[in-house]
Amino acid sequence: MKSVILEKIIIEVINLSKQYGGKDVLKDISLKVYEGDTVVIIGPSGTGKSTLLRCINLLTKPDSGIIKLDDIEITSPETNGDEVRQHIGMVFQDFLLFNHLTALGNVSIGLTKVLGMREDKAKEKAIKELERVGLGENVDQYPGQLSGGQKQRVAIARSLAMDPRVILFDEPTSALDPELIGEVLEVMRMLVKEGMTMLVVTHEMGFAREVADRIVFIENGGVVEEGPPNELFYSPKVERTREFLWKIAELYGQNQERSIDGDDQ
Amino acid sequence: MTEWMQILVNYWPEFVRGAKITIQLTLVGLGFGAILGLLSALGRVYGGKWVRRISVGYIELFRGTPILVQLFIVYFGFPDFGITFSRMMSAFIVLALNSGAYQAEYFRGAIQAIGSGQMMAARSIGMSRIKAIRYIILPQAFRIVIPAWSNEPISLLKASAVVFLIAVPDLMAQAKTIAARTFEPIGSYIAVAIIYLAMVIVLTMILNFLERRYKIPGLETEAQRT
Secondary structure: OOOOOOOOEEEEEEEEEEEEOOEEEEEEEEEEEEOOOEEEEEOOOOOOHHHHHHHHOOOOOOOEEEEEEOOEEOOOOOOOHHHHHHOEEEEOOOOOOOOOOOHHHHHHHHHHHHOOOOHHHHHHHHHHHHHHOOOOOOOOOOHHHOOHHHHHHHHHHHHHHOOOOEEEEEOOOOOOOHHHHHHHHHHHHHHHHHOOOEEEEOOOHHHHHHHOOEEEEEEOOEEEEEEOHHHHHHOOOOHHHHHHHHHHHHHOHHHHHHHHHHHHO | OOHHHHHHHHOHHHHHHHHHHHHHHHHHHHHHHHHHHHHHHHHHHHOOHHHHHHHHHHHHHHHOOOHHHHHHHHHHHHHHHOOOOOHHHHHHHHHHHHHHHHHHHHHHHHHHHHOHHHHHHHHHOOOOHHHHHHHHHHHHHHHHHHHHHOHHHHHHHHHHHHHHHHOOOOHHHHHHHHHHHHOOHHHHHHHHHHHHHHHHHHHHHHHHHHHHHOOOOOHHHHHHHO
16 A cells, blocks of 8 residues: 555544434544545444535534545535535435436536536536446436436446545445446446545445455444454454444345455456 | 307407407416516525515415405505506416416425435535526426426416406406397307317417427436435
C-alpha cells in the first residue's frame, strides 16, 4: 500500500452522532477515507450504515460531530450543501434513476443543469461515462427498458460524470437478482483499479475481501472493529466481528464464492 | 324527434356564438387554474408551515363550496366591498379559482406518487431543491398526472354552464333564450346537450392523444414502485 505520509484524507468523520425518535442511530462514530482507497462498511441491517452515508452527503443532518471533505468542514452552517454534493457521488440500493430521462439524459442532466456545461459537451462526456460502464449501446434507453444491473451501472455513470472526489455506495447490489450482481461489481472493481476513492456499504464479502483497503464493521451505530481485510477476516480482535462474519458467510455463502471465482478471471 | 334538429339548424349562429364563449371560459379557467393548481400543489408538498396552510386553505375553500355560490359572491357580493367585476371577468375568476383547487389535488397526487427517492437522487448530484423540482419532479409529475387530470377540462367545460345565471351569454344561456323564443324547451335543451357532448368528445380525443404523445416506457409502473 501507499505510504501513510503521502496519503491525503478525502473524507473525515469525527464523533458523528444521530438520533431518530430518541434512538441512537449513530453513536460518536469516527472514520477516515484516504485518497484512492476503498473502504467497505459492513454490519447488520439497521445499524446506521445508510444514515452514515447520508450524513456524509449532507442529505441527513447529524445531531453532532464534524465531517470534512478535503480537509474542509462541510458540517458547518455556512456550507452550501448543493455545492458539496457535486463533489460527492452517491449510488443507491434502488438505483433511483430519473425515470423520464434516457440513460444519456440521466448522466448528462447534472452536467448541464448543475455544472452549466453546454449541451453537446455534456452529451459527449455522458456517452464516454456510459461506455466506461459498458453501456455504450444503451444510451437512448429509458430506465424502464433496462435491467437492474444496467440501471445500477447508469447510476454509477451518473455519479462519475460529476467527477466526484469520492463515491458513496449504499448497498449497490442488494436490490439485484443474483445473476446481475457480477456486472455491477465488475464496474466497481474497475473504479478501484482506476484509483477512485470509494466508501461502500455492502454485504458482498467476496468483493470486500478482494478490493477493500480497509473494512469497518459497524453495529448499533458504532465502530466495532476496523482494519485491512485479511486482519478482519482471518484474525478479528473482537469476538462479535467473528460471529457476524460467520453468520454472513453462511447467509451469503454462495455469493461470496461466486465473487471470489470472479477474481480469478 | 326532429324538433331539436330544426332548432339546431335554425339557431346555429346563436349556438356557435355561445359555444365560443363556453370554450373561452373553459380555456381561461383551465389555464389560470393550472398555474394556481401547480403552485398550491407545490406549496402543499414542499412548502413550509404557512405556505402549506395557505395552500390547503385555498384548496378546501374552493372544493368545499358550490361553484354557484362562489360565482354569486364574486359577482353580486364583491361590489359591496367596492370591488366590481364585469360578468365575464367574474366568470373567469371563479372558474380559474375553482378549477385551480381541483387541479392542485391532481398535481399533488402525481408529485407524491413520484416518491422522495427521485428528489434524493437529484440532490445527490448537487441539484438545489428548486432545480430538482423543475428538472426531475415536475417533468415526471406532468406525465403521470395526465390520465387523472383529463377529467378536469371535461368537468370544467360542463361546469361553466352555471355562468348563465349571471347572464354571461355562453352556450347554456343561448339555449335558454332559444327555448323561451321558440316555446320548445325540450328541443332546445336536447340540441345544446348534443353540442356539449360533441365538444367533450373532441376534448377527450385531444387528451388521449396527449397521453400517448408523452408516454415514456415504464414510467408509470416505475414511479408507482419507488
